[in-house]
Amino acid sequence: MTAQRGAPVTLGITGASGAPYAVRVLRALNDTGTAVRLIVSTYGWRLLAEETGIDGVAALQTATGDWSRVDLYDALDRGATPASGSAPSAGMVICPCSMGTLASIAAGTSRNLVERAADVALKERRPLILVPRETPLSLVHLENMVRLTRAGAVVMPAAPGFYHRPKSIDDLVDFVAARVLDHLGIEHSVGRRWKSGEGQGTGDRGQGTGDRGQGTAGNGGAR
Numbered sequence: 737m738t739a740q741r742g743a744p745v746t747l748g749i750t751g752a753s754g755a756p757y758a759v760r761v762l763r764a765l766n767d768t769g770t771a772v773r774l775i776v777s778t779y780g781w782r783l784l785a786e787e788t789g790i791d792g793v794a795a796l797q798t799a800t801g802d803w804s805r806v807d808l809y810d811a812l813d814r815g816a817t818p819a820s821g822s823a824p825s826a827g828m829v830i831c832p833c834s835m836g837t838l839a840s841i842a843a844g845t846s847r848n849l850v851e852r853a854a855d856v857a858l859k860e861r862r863p864l865i866l867v868p869r870e871t872p873l874s875l876v877h878l879e880n881m882v883r884l885t886r887a888g889a890v891v892m893p894a895a896p897g898f899y900h901r902p903k904s905i906d907d908l909v910d911f912v913a914a915r916v917l918d919h920l921g922i923e924h925s926v927g928r929r930w931k932s933g934e935g936q937g938t939g940d941r942g943q944g945t946g947d948r949g950q951g952t953a954g955n956g957g958a959r
């Protein structure tokens with residue numbers, strides 16, 4: 737494990753479907769030695785329990801590796817460190833991001849610490865990556881996403897691709913988690929990068945050989 741340099745990343749987990757993405761992102765951040773400020777909304781905890789069986793902090797720790805660089809904050813405490821722009825931060829990810837949290841950030845209402853920390857990321861012009869999940873999307877959802885994109889956020893729907901021919905749910909989860917880490921600028925070994933067929937050794941365009949864990953990842957072809 738190589739400790740990533742720099743200020744902590746804030747990770748918000750909210751109550752949209754997609755808790756496995758959150759678990760994977762946190763584990764990857766821990767694997768890379770990234771300092772994490774973790775905030776889980778009330779419904780974030782509920783979805784962790786419903787979708788992954790993780791029923792509290794101890795279970796989340798067990799599922800996500802080394803917590804020596806994780807600070808967990810009470811989502812109801814809007815006075816905690818992530819609420820202040822004076823606290824150094826490398827940016828924030830909300831994964832998954834509910835439509836409720838998305839709307840609150842778009843409106844700047846800061847009803848809890850997840851939303852306040854996101855508001856801070858925007859005002860401080862720091863990276864803010866939102867991983868929403870809902871279908872279908874209403875005009876309200878779409879307009880909120882446009883508003884947030886205009887304000888500087890990256891809206892990255894939890895929509896894994898299939899061109900790398902996933903064989904398992906883990907492959908699909910890795911796809912989304914890898915894109916999140918890419919946008920944070922964190923080197924990682926999650927998932928596989930797309931490379932087109934030439935010289936891949938498999939003769940199969942869909943598979944590629946970009947198994948990042950094997951050190952064969954390409955760069956230019958990631959989508």
Ligand SMILES: Cc1cc2nc3c(=O)[nH]c(=O)nc-3n(C[C@H](O)[C@H](O)[C@H](O)COP(=O)(O)O)c2cc1C
Nearest residue numbers: 750751752753777779780786834835836837869870
């Ligand atoms: C089982 C379950 C699944 C849900 N799935 C979604 C979802 O995919 N997207 C969404 O925006 N909200 C979803 N919700 C609703 C949110 O959890 C709800 O709006 C909540 O108030 C969000 O609060 P938070 O953003 O503070 O976590 C779901 C709720 C439950 C109980």
